[in-house]
Amino acid sequence: xxxxxxxxxxxxxxxxxxxxxxxxxxxxxxxxxxxxxxxxxxxxxxxxxxxxxxxxxxxxxxxxxxxxxxxxxxxxxxxxxxxxxxxxxxxxxxxxxxxxxxxxxxxxxxxxxxxxxxxxxxxxxxxxxxxxxxxxxxxxxxxxxxxxxxxxxxxxxxxxxxxxxxxxxxxxxxxxxxxxxxxxxxxxxxxxxxxxxxxxxxxxxxxxxxxxxxxxxxxxxxxxxxxxxxxxxxxxxxxxxxxxxxxxxxxxxxxxxxxxxxxxxxxxxxxxxxxxxxxxxxxxxxxxxxxxxxxxxxxxxxxxxxxxxxxxxxxxxxxxxxxxxxxxxxxxxxxxxxxxxxxxxxxxxxxxxxxxxxxxxxxxxxxxxxxxxxxxxxxxxxxxxxxxxxxxxxxxxxxxxxxx
Numbered sequence: 001x002x003x004x005x006x007x008x009x010x011x012x013x014x015x016x017x018x019x020x021x022x023x024x025x026x027x028x029x030x031x032x033x034x035x036x037x038x039x040x041x042x043x044x045x046x047x048x049x050x051x052x053x054x055x056x057x058x059x060x061x062x063x064x065x066x067x068x069x070x071x072x073x074x075x076x077x078x079x080x081x082x083x084x085x086x087x088x089x090x091x092x093x094x095x096x097x098x099x100x101x102x103x104x105x106x107x108x109x110x111x112x113x114x115x116x117x118x119x120x121x122x123x124x125x126x127x128x129x130x131x132x133x134x135x136x137x138x139x140x141x142x143x144x145x146x147x148x149x150x151x152x153x154x155x156x157x158x159x160x161x162x163x164x165x166x167x168x169x170x171x172x173x174x175x176x177x178x179x180x181x182x183x184x185x186x187x188x189x190x191x192x193x194x195x196x197x198x199x200x201x202x203x204x205x206x207x208x209x210x211x212x213x214x215x216x217x218x219x220x221x222x223x224x225x226x227x228x229x230x231x232x233x234x235x236x237x238x239x240x241x242x243x244x245x246x247x248x249x250x251x252x253x254x255x256x257x258x259x260x261x262x263x264x265x266x267x268x269x270x271x272x273x274x275x276x277x278x279x280x281x282x283x284x285x286x287x288x289x290x291x292x293x294x295x296x297x298x299x300x301x302x303x304x305x306x307x308x309x310x311x312x313x314x315x316x317x318x319x320x321x322x323x324x325x326x327x328x329x330x331x332x333x334x335x336x337x338x339x340x341x342x343x344x345x346x347x348x349x350x351x352x353x354x355x356x357x358x359x360x361x362x363x364x365x366x367x368x369x370x371x372x373x374x375x376x377x378x379x380x381x382x383x384x385x386x387x388x389x390x391x392x393x394x395x396x397x398x399x400x401x402x403x404x
Contacts, residue, residue, distance in 0.1 A: 002121045004179060032083065032201060033049060033050060033364070034048045034051065034072050035072070036048050036075070037306055038275070038308070039311050040287075040311060043315070043361060044287040045233065046283055049205060050203070050282045051201045052195050053203065053233065053281075054231045054233075055206070055228065056228060057208070057237065058234070058237070059209070059237035060209070060239075062239065063237040064273060064293060065209075066155075066207065067293070069121070070119050072382075073102045075120075075150055076203075077102065077120075079119065081099070081151050081201070089356070089365075098152060101126065101149055101151070102125060102153070103128075103144050104127070104128045104154045105140050105141055105153065105155045107131060108156055115303075132167075133163065134163045134180065134208065136164075141153060141191065146197065151201060152204075153205070154201065155205075155207065158209075159208055159209035161180055180223060181223050182228070184226065185223075185227075188230040188231070206266070210236070219236075231279065233277065234278040235275055236278055239271060239273055239341055240272055240274055243255045243269075245269065245296075268301045269295050270294060271292065272290065272292055273291055274289070275290075291311070294307065295305050313340065313343060316336065321357070322343065330342075
């Protein structure tokens with residue numbers, strides 16, 4: 001169906017007067033995701049953090065916000081930079097893909113690069129920026145989001161953004177009211193536009209440090225509510241059941257919960273974390289789940305690993321991938337495995353196969369990814385060209401490269 005010439009003229013006039021995108025709907029949603037490493041979170045978000053969107057992660061101190069964002073960078077570096085799939089499932093033409101980089105905008109000036117390497121990040125594909133003011137941090141984030149060589153950026157954190165006016169004043173001078181909130185609101189509005197470039201699959205993960213409200217009811221997100229309105233996914237992290245590691249006089253390590261009795265430490269030390277998806281435009285309604293993160297190396301686990309074997313096993317049984325035969329025998333992809341511990345041991349011995357299983361359970365599928373990418377909004381938009389008519393030779397060549 002072709003629109004009338006009058007409508008096409010209105011569209012062209014609007015494009016000349018106001019920059020932006022005006023095209024026919026394709027009926028296509030970008031399925032690409034960046035795995036977070038948390039099985040329940042990836043399953044709720046249909047694979048992980050959405051590409052070309054803003055993901056806002058908030059939490060109190062020591063809720064492992066930076067660790068979760070760093071693990072997302074490591075997972076992004078392992079996968080294809082175009083289809084975001086594991087290497088075993090990627091069928092993209094190597095000539096159409098190129099190495100891309102991750103950027104961490106360390107507003108707090110506390111990012112531990114050695115710790116990031118321990119979590120699996122490749123330092124050769126990671127850049128760290130340490131801006132001196134809030135305006136500089138926002139300029140970094142806004143400019144990098146439009147750079148074709150960057151695939152993921154992390155801002156840590158909004159609570160540490162300090163406007164240059166506040167930094168230049170004396171300690172006795174009162175700060176400008178609402179300046180940081182306006183700064184964050186402008187940053188979020190700019191990122192929503194800069195990230196919406198199909199040819200540049202960049203993802204923004206923004207962290208924020210929550211503060212308790214004065215009345216004790218709820219939490220305060222520094223920077224106002226605009227950051228939540230303009231984010232595609234809003235995640236809140238909390239820790240519960242915190243345990244203190246005590247070293248006895250004889251050198252024995254004991255774990256003592258708050259208000260409880262000390263008990264011997266068995267296996268790797270875990271941190272119990274609960275996440276709440278408060279808002280999501282890429283999945284169903286709010287989700288609440290828990291996971292355990294290893295915070296001390298032991299029993300084959302390293303810091304940052306997530307013990308999710310039991311969670312994956314329950315979902316696999318519900319979907320029929322793992323079937324109970326008789327007694328304690330299970331059918332796993334046509335192979336008979338004795339006991340649940342045998343299944344866990346098999347998955348631990350084959351981390352690549354286990355990763356593919358989790359990707360499958362989260363909704364990802366192997367094969368060629370159909371990327372129905374619209375034209376670059378930076379170019380002059382013409383509805384006939386968007387419908388496939390009147391494409392120039394250059395446009396057709398770029399289109400073939402993207403869909404190859």
